Amino acid sequence: MYKTSKYTPADKMSYLICDNYTLLQVMSRFDLSLGFGDKTVQEVCRENGVDCRTFLAVVNFMIEDSDRMEDDVKDISMPSLMSYLKQAHHYFLDFCLPTIRRKLIEAIDCSTENEVAFLILKFFDQYAGEVRKHMDYEDVNVFTYVENLMTGRETGGFRISQFARRHDQIDATLTELKNIIIKYYPAKGNNHLLNAVLFDIFSCEQDLASHCRVEDYLFVPAVRRLEKEGK
Template sequence: MYNRGKYKPTDKMSDLICGNYNSLQVLSRFELPLGFGDQTVQEVCDSFHVDWNTFLAVVNFISEENSRVADDFEGLSVVSLMNYLKQAHHYFLEFQLPSIRCKLNEAIQPAAGDKVAVLIMKYFDSYTEEVRKHMDYEDKHVFRYVEKLLAGERSDGFHITQYARRHDQVEQKLKELKNIIIKYYPANVNNNLLNSVLFDIFCCEDDLISHCEIEDYLFVPIVRRLEEGEK
């Protein structure tokens, strides 16, 4: 049973959220609603049939920035973690990136002749498409492979280590976009709005890094154990 890290199953869920607001994203991706009163982490998770071991593993992994390599996977649920990752994909592709695009477009208002603004929007759209392809591959191939493993079906053509090798860090282009805006976009725009969208891009970048690390350091190892027959 996973019981390592700062947060414990007996902690109040409200204290966890107030002590680490990044946990709101985890809460959402495990499909846990607000309004849980003084219930503990375990009580809230049990109420909504969420594996609290896996929930705490993700929360503690994100909160313990100086300890990014997990080594205790006892009691973690492959299904629960995979559902979390699927919900994260939905959030990035259907909410966060479209929201940033809308806000960015309003902030720079690309017009004919404004080459930098047009370049920024094209770059952002290219980046979004790259993220979509990356996450679609995971949804359609990696997760289906894992679902077959859970059903007892073995595949000779794919192993989770292949996924780990091709798992390039999709946040790199976001760093480049951020630098283009900071270094080259003219200052005669609505600075409050532009600074606000830059803040959103920084947050998105951090969120994507964390997401990729959860895949690399939690998901891949427990699937590898599944491949080896350790459940």
């Protein structure tokens, strides 16, 4: 059973992971490694140079599973939050999506004129391309803007509202991909591989949705606060 109340700095880090294993991804994106024994969240964050308030803001926002803006968004460390988001982009683009593609190729029959198999790969590559385009835009434009905002450099007239309007969920192509696999790919013997990669696709979709929520309801409000302070 997942915890329904907020985690605190005094909670043991091992408790967080055992209580909700999906927080392993959050730890990884804050560059926190396993092997922390019985140390508390505060101790693990301090030893690794991670802002504890930002770490807890992210994990507590994710376990609440709501679109409510964090009350303590003013306490978030913007450099720490941006580092987390950049690490998430690296995970999706350089590990998660390439791994799923390799598993797809292994699971489906691409050795013959299998139109459904090639359609599956086509939709996956289209989806991965859309994700990359979206995240490259954030890396090049949005994060650079925020860095300039924090250091008082010229921002070129960009405002975070432009990012908020542009930040639509990239899910239509992935929905088509899932439907093709579930409804139309012919079953041939043991489907363990195909079922496993489909499970990975669903997990990736959920992970991406959580990532977008963190951007929309933690990152964007924090940047808007910076914009107001800079006036």
